[in-house]
Amino acid sequence: MTSAPRSQARPRSTATRRTPWLLRLAVAGGVVFLLAPLLIVVLYAFNTESATQTFPPPSLTLHWFSVAAHxxxxxxxxxxxxxxxxxxxxxxxxxxxxxxxxxxxxxxxxxxxxxxxxxxxxxxxxxxxxxxxxxxxxxxxxxxxxxxxxxxxxxxxxxxxxxxxxxxxxxxxxxxxxxxxxxxxxxxxxxxxxxxxxxxxxxxxxxxxxxxxxxxxxxxxxxxxxxxxxxxxxxxxxxxxxxxxxxxxxxxxxxxxxxxxxxxxxxxxxxxxxxxxxxx
Amino acid sequence: MGPPRPTAGRRLSAWLYRRPRLRLSLLLGPPLLWMVVLYVGALAALLVQSFFSLDDFTGKVQRSFTLSTWHALFTQVTFDTVLRTSVMALSVTVASVAVAFPIAYFMARLATPRVKAALYVLMLLPLWASYMVKVYSWNLILSKGGVIEWGVHRVGLTGLLDRVLRVPTIGGSYLGASLLGQFLVFVYMWLPYMILPVEAALERVPASLVDASGDLGAHPRTTFRRVIWPLAKPGVVAGSIFTFSLTLGDFIIPTLIGTSQPSIGKAIYEYQGSAGNLPLAAAFAVLPMLIMAIYLTAAKRMGAFEAL
Incomplete structure (x- = not known):
């Protein structure tokens, strides 16, 4: 709140600079939490291993796309x-x-x-x-x-x-x-x-x-x-x-x-x- | 140019324009008919079904009034199921608020317009990526040898994870077979439903109020407690309707992730499906309805509907 006059003129653009690091961490963590599962599904679609679900996939293939298409x-x-x-x-x-x-x-x-x-x-x-x-x-x-x-x-x-x-x-x-x-x-x-x-x-x-x-x-x-x-x-x-x-x-x-x-x-x-x- | 020729269409629209009541009923009729006949009618049918009973010998539903289904419902198992599911729904709601609030606060008050727009899209992706896909992904993540076990092993905390999984109620043989894992999935699934209304509520908090509180000497924590939180509360309550209600009725996640103990949704699904006892399932479904009725009444009193 120290930069009150300036923040009145441009409230949003000056604001990010005073974002506490803890809050930044919480936001970054939240975004990773929200997106990671979607990326993992995409990754597993190229998985060569079909019997087990272990991470990381041993190697990648396009085989399952053609199986699905047929x-x-x-x-x-x-x-x-x-x-x-x-x-x-x-x-x-x-x-x-x-x-x-x-x-x-x-x-x-x-x-x-x-x-x-x-x-x-x-x-x-x-x-x-x-x-x-x-x-x-x-x-x-x-x-x-x-x-x-x-x-x-x-x-x-x-x-x-x-x-x-x-x-x-x-x-x-x-x-x-x-x-x-x-x-x-x-x-x-x-x-x-x-x-x-x-x-x-x-x-x-x-x-x-x-x-x-x-x-x-x-x-x-x-x-x-x-x-x-x-x-x-x-x-x-x-x-x-x-x-x-x-x-x-x-x-x-x-x-x-x-x-x-x-x-x-x-x-x-x-x-x-x-x-x-x-x-x- | 004279006035347009009074065709039948014109006369009709002029006639309707002078009769606002009739126009209203014409507009409102179809949607109201649909919602009342289909939806309210279905809820009534649900009640009616709960007063039928299943004949144990023939396995067929007897369509005559009886209280025996309701009588069969009130058991210790039912009570435990309702309690367990409600506690889960409440924990998920509290955790969602804790995770969502910082993100919503950042989006509403600190982020530049460009960052905010990007975050908004990032929020919509998991919100609208198919429900089944997300559950399936968590099934992979929490499985034996899945991403979490791999990550925990890499940072050398396998011992800690094992100890957490040995905790009686929340643990299990691996994360995907524990209530802790189920809790994690629920929080993930409904998080955007909490972030969006809280963000909308926080956006409406006038910056001048926050500045004034600071100028008058309040510690940021006091400003949060006495200015920001009370104004954000309708948004939090609105979000909690989703997190609570969705957890209460879900049967897919408790079936795929967690222990074999029944939840409200799972019990209803199994009574209806494998047991073929629609009356008992209908009676059971009245319980979450009552819980939601209480919850919605409380939420309405706290002004949540204006924030939706």
């Missing part, structure tokens, strides 16, 4: 995960946007409860959502198919779209819609030329988040899937099959690429709102 089961699981992700994302986009528009535009009784209800599937442990949906499908006599998986995913994906769209609506002025109508645009034209471009990147970001969330989900999926195997479920099953262990590493890289790349892109799209909304 495994039909992996590609079936991958296709299923993509299909479920697309269905859940489409549902979440429609429902989340509608809910955000309703919450943003009006004050009404029970408004708080509605936003709480939308958040609830994320706040409650996934296993509750899973077993609740299983109980309901069981009572209703619904068979477990790809659709029950997608319905389960959509239920917790709504909130990420909702949060992103609501944040964008709060940043934009309601009067642009009125201005558009006053200038003679029809409802459709206003939606097409004013509302949609304004929400565009928020929808894209929310949609990608929802897709990544669905693509990655395993807990709710175990309860809403019948014989369907999504990619995370394939990994889970394979852990008990020593023979497919080396291939898991390769699949892990594929899964990371599918979820992380859209997220980094979504992050760029929503930077002005202070980054992505809602961690999950």
């Amino acid at each position: 495994d039909g089961e992996i590609w079936r699981a991958f296709r299923l995960s993509v299909q479920v992700g697309l269905m859940a994302t489409a549902t979440a986009l429609v429902l989340g946007t509608l809910a955000a528009a309703a919450i943003y535009r009006s004050r009404f009784f029970g408004r708080e409860s509605v936003s709480f209800l939308i958040l609830l599937p994320l706040a409650l442990p996934g296993i509750i959502t899973g077993i609740a949906l299983r109980s309901a499908f069981n009572l209703a006599g619904v068979n477990f198919t790809i659709f029950t998986v997608a319905v389960g995913h959509a239920t917790f994906c709504v909130v990420v779209v909702y949060n992103n769209v609501l944040a964008r609506l709060r940043r934009s002025s309601a009067s642009i819609v009125e201005a558009s109508m006053d200038l003679g645009a029809s409802g459709w034209q206003t939606f097409r030329y004013i509302v949609l471009p304004n929400l565009g990147t928020a929808l894209l970001a929310g949609g990608m988040l929802a897709f990544a969330l669905s693509f990655d989900e395993i807990i709710v999926t175990t309860f809403t899937a019948g014989s369907q195997r999504t990619l995370p479920l394939w990994i889970y099953d394979s852990l008990n099959r020593p023979r497919s262990r080396p291939v898991i590493n390769v699949v892990a890289i594929l899964v990371m690429a599918v979820t992380v790349l859209p997220i980094l892109f979504a992050q760029r799209l929503t930077r002005r709102e202070g980054g992505l909304n809602a961690t999950r």
Whole structure:
């Protein structure tokens, strides 16, 4: 606090210099802790040793990539995960946007409860959502198919779209819609030329988040899937099959690429709102 | 130019514009219907299932009202399971705060914009790298002869690790088969969920307040305790909802890493799966719901929802 006048002018840039070394150490340690496991999976994908998991790997190979590429089961699981992700994302986009528009535009009784209800599937442990949906499908006599998986995913994906769209609506002025109508645009034209471009990147970001969330989900999926195997479920099953262990590493890289790349892109799209909304 | 021709579409949108209530119900209807029918309906179905019972002879669920499933639930094993899992969830939450706070503080108040953006991306990578991939990676790291054993051996601390693993409750034959290892994995998995809300809360602490506290002669520790911590608390509570809730319900991590003792999630999964006893699983699932209801009510009182 000795450099008060200077730090007032440039509070952030001068700040790093007085960061205590203990804090620096804690931050550096935290970053290593967070990233090391991801790097280790990548390293093990090139491991020549398939029977044991000892570190460090004796030598490196690309063999497991070609084994994974020719495994039909992996590609079936991958296709299923993509299909479920697309269905859940489409549902979440429609429902989340509608809910955000309703919450943003009006004050009404029970408004708080509605936003709480939308958040609830994320706040409650996934296993509750899973077993609740299983109980309901069981009572209703619904068979477990790809659709029950997608319905389960959509239920917790709504909130990420909702949060992103609501944040964008709060940043934009309601009067642009009125201005558009006053200038003679029809409802459709206003939606097409004013509302949609304004929400565009928020929808894209929310949609990608929802897709990544669905693509990655395993807990709710175990309860809403019948014989369907999504990619995370394939990994889970394979852990008990020593023979497919080396291939898991390769699949892990594929899964990371599918979820992380859209997220980094979504992050760029929503930077002005202070980054992505809602961690999950 | 005269006014636009009143087409049907225009008349409809004008008509809707004058009826905000109707417009609201049209907007709110579909999402509300989905959430109430599917989600609240499913939670109700969960309760209904818990009042059914499993016929021991046929192995089929008897769909008639009975309290016998609930009666079967209240055993010492259930009590121990709930207690063990809750203690684990609390320890994970406390440890997450301890690890997350310095990182969040650095990001929010000390880092240059460029460093901060880089850290933010570094935080998002493990947050969004697939759950299953991360668990699998820890399975490798904690395994016999894995990275940690290798590293500990290299720095000559194998004796210390062995001694820690011999501690009764938290130990095991190797890290991957101990509750200590499970704890480590949980902290890793949910750490970003703690860092992000704490960082957001710390960012909103006005620098002038911190400066004023220092100018008025407070020791940095006093400033932390009386200014920064109270203002960061909603963020910490918001983060703790995630760390606590996610640990409470997880069944993958306790299955793959740790001892054979049941956790809440594992018990529910096994009752439903291998035992085929959906009513008992449903009744068991009500317990974490109650725990979360208490937790969320307390969190709401502490203003956590504004920080989400």
